[in-house]
Amino acid sequence: MFWILCAALIAVVTISVLMPFLRRRREAQPVAAYDLRVYRDQLREVERDLERGVINSEEAARLRTEIGRKVLEADRRLADAGGSAGPGATIGAVVVLVAVLAGAVALYLREGTPRMPDQPLAGRFAEAQAIYANRPSQAEAEAQAPARQAPPEPDETYQTLIAQLREAVARNPDDPQGLALLATHEMRLGNPEAARDAQARLVALQGEQPDADDLIRLATLMTEAAGGMISAEAEQHLAHALQIQPDNPQGRYLLGVLQIQTGRPDRAFPIWRRLLEEGPETAPWIASIRNNIGDLAWLAGVPDYQPPTPRTGPGPDADAIAAAGDMTDEERQQMVEGMVAQLETRLAEQGGSPEEWGRLISSLAVIGQQDRAALIWAEAQERFAASPEALATVREGAEQAGVAQ
Structure with missing residues (x-):
């Protein structure tokens, strides 16, 4: 033909x-x-x-x-x-x-490849199945993963606290709270393997009824340690989490990533399409989906797909803007610090878009909280580990703040 x-x-x-x-x-x-x-x-x-x-x-x-x-x-x-x-x-x-x-x-x-024979749809599915079945193991994927960029060196006080946390977990390896904290801070320090081990221990302590969020976090840490590839071992934790909580959005996002990695855009597209339609726009996976949904739809055989229009939240009202113009420099600085604190609290409790995380990091540097900006950048790297596009957006704010190398 x-x-x-x-x-x-x-x-x-x-x-x-x-x-x-x-x-x-x-x-x-x-x-x-x-x-x-x-x-x-x-x-x-x-x-x-x-x-x-x-x-x-x-x-x-x-x-x-x-x-x-x-x-x-x-x-x-x-x-x-x-x-x-x-x-x-x-x-x-x-x-x-x-x-x-x-x-x-x-x-x-x-x-070109003139000798390549025609590949029917069944053949393509068979090839995708072979890719899925022959994925490297978690250990092989971690060994093949490209070198990661080291995060900024934390201050001595933070390093001392982390050393004390490691010693406490070593003395009491069955403490769930200590393991959860260790996994979080190891990831902030750019040690995904250590974070993965702590999270795996935390999940193991939960026995036959693990928490779905902890399972998904473990799958995310394993993916980060493997350079972005979802191994069969990480998929097992992801599948277990989705059995417990089928509508978990982060788990469904990772499932879509897995389908893309194994050559099945036809399966990934409906998953990501539903996530994009559900929102919210501030969810960390939305930016990645919105940037790639057009190409994914074309590969899935839906070339005329039109993504929904982004829903943006309201900005400051006219009264607040007018009031800022009448403030002294000290009052304006206090207002800025208050807005930054509110943004940080909201992102910590509810999450937010990559743009908001980048804005928080750059704002912290502007008001002189460089160390705090570095810590938030480390946390953002963990949160957006499964979404390179979203992480790149946050990195722009980190580079403005001077905390991304």
């Missing part, structure tokens, strides 16, 4: 290039030749009129001269038509056309 389409395209291009030359030759030559025949008939009619005495010799001479000029003009036009679209011009067009087609074929033979 592919080569049939190629042959049809070549035929269309060839006809399109040569048709103007052939049409000009067919149209211009017949008109000039017809005029020439008419003028010659007129010359013969003049001679007959002279013989019958209809016109005298002077009138006949004048008519011969006038018709002769027309004959010469028609003959010139006939010669021009034949020369402008003659064999030479047509051959030149053919040579250029052949050169272009030969170059296209050579480029395809070099860059």
Whole structure:
């Protein structure tokens, strides 16, 4: 089928290039030749009129001269038509056309895969199943993961607290609260493997009835440690969490990522489509979905899909803006600090969009809380670990704050 389409395209291009030359030759030559025949008939009619005495010799001479000029003009036009679209011009067009087609074929033979057979839909599904079944193990994926960028060095006080937390967990490895704190702070420090181990221990302590959020967090940490790949081991925790809580949005997002990684955009698209329609727009996975849903829809066979319009929250009202203009520098600084504190509290309790996390980090640096900005950046890296696009958005704010290397 592919080569049939190629042959049809070549035929269309060839006809399109040569048709103007052939049409000009067919149209211009017949008109000039017809005029020439008419003028010659007129010359013969003049001679007959002279013989019958209809016109005298002077009138006949004048008519011969006038018709002769027309004959010469028609003959010139006939010669021009034949020369402008003659064999030479047509051959030149053919040579250029052949050169272009030969170059296209050579480029395809070099860059394309001409020997690749057609792949029916069933074959593609079988290939996707093979990718799914042959994924690297968690250990192999972690060994193959690219090197991560180290987070900024925390201050000495924070390092001392983390050292004390590690010692406390080592003394009491079955303390759920200590394990949860250790997993959070190890991730902030850029140690996803240590965070994964602490979270795995926390899930194991919960026995046969683990918490769905803890399972999803464990799957996320395993994915981060594996360089973004969801291994079979991470999928087991994800599937268990979705059995407990089928509508968990973060778990469904990760399930969509898994389907994309294993070559099944047709399965990933309905999952992400529903998440995007449900919102909220401030959810950490929404930015990643919105940036990729168009391509995913095309791959899933839904090229005409239109994502819903983002729903944005209200900004400050006119009274607040007017009041800020009448404040002193100290009062304005206090207002800014209060707004930053409110934003930090809301993000900690309810979550928010990557843009809001980036704005919080940059705002903390502006008001002189550089260390706090570094800690929030570390937390954001953990929260958005499964969404590189969202993490890139947060990184912009971190770079403005000078805490992202």
